[in-house]
Amino acid sequence: MAGNITRADILRAALAILDSGGLPALAMRRIAGELGVQQSALYWHFNSKQELLAGLADDILERVPDVVGDTWRARVVTLASTLRAALLEHKDAAELVATAFAFKLGSKAPFRRFADELHGAGLMQADVETAASVLLHFVLGYTTNEQQHWQAATLGAIDAEGTAEDDLGPQFSTDRFVSGVELIVDGIDTRLQGPHPSA
Amino acid sequence: MAGNITRADILRAALAILDSGGLPALAMRRIAGELGVQQSALYWHFNSKQELLAGLADDILERVPDVVGDTWRARVVTLASTLRAALLEHKDAAELVATAFAFKLGSKAPFRRFADELHGAGLMQADVETAASVLLHFVLGYTTNEQQHWQAATLGAIDAEGTAEDDLGPQFSTDRFVSGVELIVDGIDTRLQGPHPSA
Numbered sequence: 001m002a003g004n005i006t007r008a009d010i011l012r013a014a015l016a017i018l019d020s021g022g023l024p025a026l027a028m029r030r031i032a033g034e035l036g037v038q039q040s041a042l043y044w045h046f047n048s049k050q051e052l053l054a055g056l057a058d059d060i061l062e063r064v065p066d067v068v069g070d071t072w073r074a075r076v077v078t079l080a081s082t083l084r085a086a087l088l089e090h091k092d093a094a095e096l097v098a099t100a101f102a103f104k105l106g107s108k109a110p111f112r113r114f115a116d117e118l119h120g121a122g123l124m125q126a127d128v129e130t131a132a133s134v135l136l137h138f139v140l141g142y143t144t145n146e147q148q149h150w151q152a153a154t155l156g157a158i159d160a161e162g163t164a165e166d167d168l169g170p171q172f173s174t175d176r177f178v179s180g181v182e183l184i185v186d187g188i189d190t191r192l193q194g195p196h197p198s199a
Numbered sequence: 200m201a202g203n204i205t206r207a208d209i210l211r212a213a214l215a216i217l218d219s220g221g222l223p224a225l226a227m228r229r230i231a232g233e234l235g236v237q238q239s240a241l242y243w244h245f246n247s248k249q250e251l252l253a254g255l256a257d258d259i260l261e262r263v264p265d266v267v268g269d270t271w272r273a274r275v276v277t278l279a280s281t282l283r284a285a286l287l288e289h290k291d292a293a294e295l296v297a298t299a300f301a302f303k304l305g306s307k308a309p310f311r312r313f314a315d316e317l318h319g320a321g322l323m324q325a326d327v328e329t330a331a332s333v334l335l336h337f338v339l340g341y342t343t344n345e346q347q348h349w350q351a352a353t354l355g356a357i358d359a360e361g362t363a364e365d366d367l368g369p370q371f372s373t374d375r376f377v378s379g380v381e382l383i384v385d386g387i388d389t390r391l392q393g394p395h396p397s398a
């Protein structure tokens with residue numbers, strides 16, 4: 001069977017393992033075992049485990065739908081929200097994407113999509129890179145923390161009820177997430193109205 | 200010797216293991232081995248490995264110095280920069296602190312310090328929580344990615360030279376980090392000048 005497995009077969013098996021066991025379960029040996037092949041068959045499609053993780057990150061990101069909206073502000077907020085929603089669908093997905101992004105192995109699709117919207121809004125190139133970086137780090141950082149928090153609560157490692165009453169740290173909710181994105185968008189807006197002429 | 204080890208001894212041994220092997224090396228067995236005690240001696244001071252990791256995160260955060268500055272803007276930017284600098288001193292420290300923070304086990308010192316500055320600036324309470332959350336997620340997300348990136352480059356897993364030439368994703372530097380913090384600060388500033396009266 002080794003010769004017959006495709007890249008898509010491998011990614012499908014890897015995603016199923018991620019969903020059930022999270023990132024720590026994603027071993028090459030286990031993926032090969034699920035597919036009934038030798039580990040060497042995986043390396044025909046991916047040079048390393050890191051490349052496979054990056055491919056899986058890309059696979060999850062490709063499901064993020066195109067966004068519509070009348071203004072760049074609306075589209076940026078919607079893009080951040082749909083990205084978070086896509087990550088919340090798979091265990092540890094935010095951490096997976098953040099890691100692939102740090103290694104610069106995964107596609108830069110989300111960075112580029114934020115950058116395209118901001119460029120279209122007329123932001124100067126240096127500000128586009130800064131703003132896309134802040135947006136992406138916030139989305140990935142917030143969602144990674146959110147997934148870790150709920151997974152820890154599910155495992156009983158922390159008390160979700162108790163922490164919900166705790167007002168001294170950030171809570172996790174769609175409203176709070178969107179408020180954070182809007183604060184960043186307000187910062188971007190000042191650059192459009194500032195000393196730099198907009199395109 | 201088991202009866203004689205202190206909480207400080209355990210944290211010192213854990214920090215040395217973190218510095219040499221990163222988060223994956225931080226096993227209770229290894230910490231006990233370094234100290235020449237049984238694992239049970241560690242549980243006298245920490246109920247779980249998660250509590251020990253949170254204690255270590257607090258230990259690193261306590262070294263973040265107080266910041267001075269003439270304005271809240273200057274103090275917030277400096278606080279973000281000194282926090283990043285403290286995290287960069289220890290391998291995987293940003294990921295360690297982010298995890299402790301997601302689990303709400305570590306102290307909320309950095310969140311509270313951002314919140315105190317913003318409260319002092321006259322920001323409304325709901326905006327203080329949003330803004331402190333955005334700042335902290337950006338600092339932890341950026342610095343986690345930065346540490347992962349450089350550690351991967353050091354291991355040869357990625358090509359640091361090649362990626363330095365790549366302008367399609369965020370690069371890591373003090374200037375780029377500060378630009379991101381300043382964008383967030385500009386967003387905060389709009390809330391001070393907005394419909395809400397400042398204190």
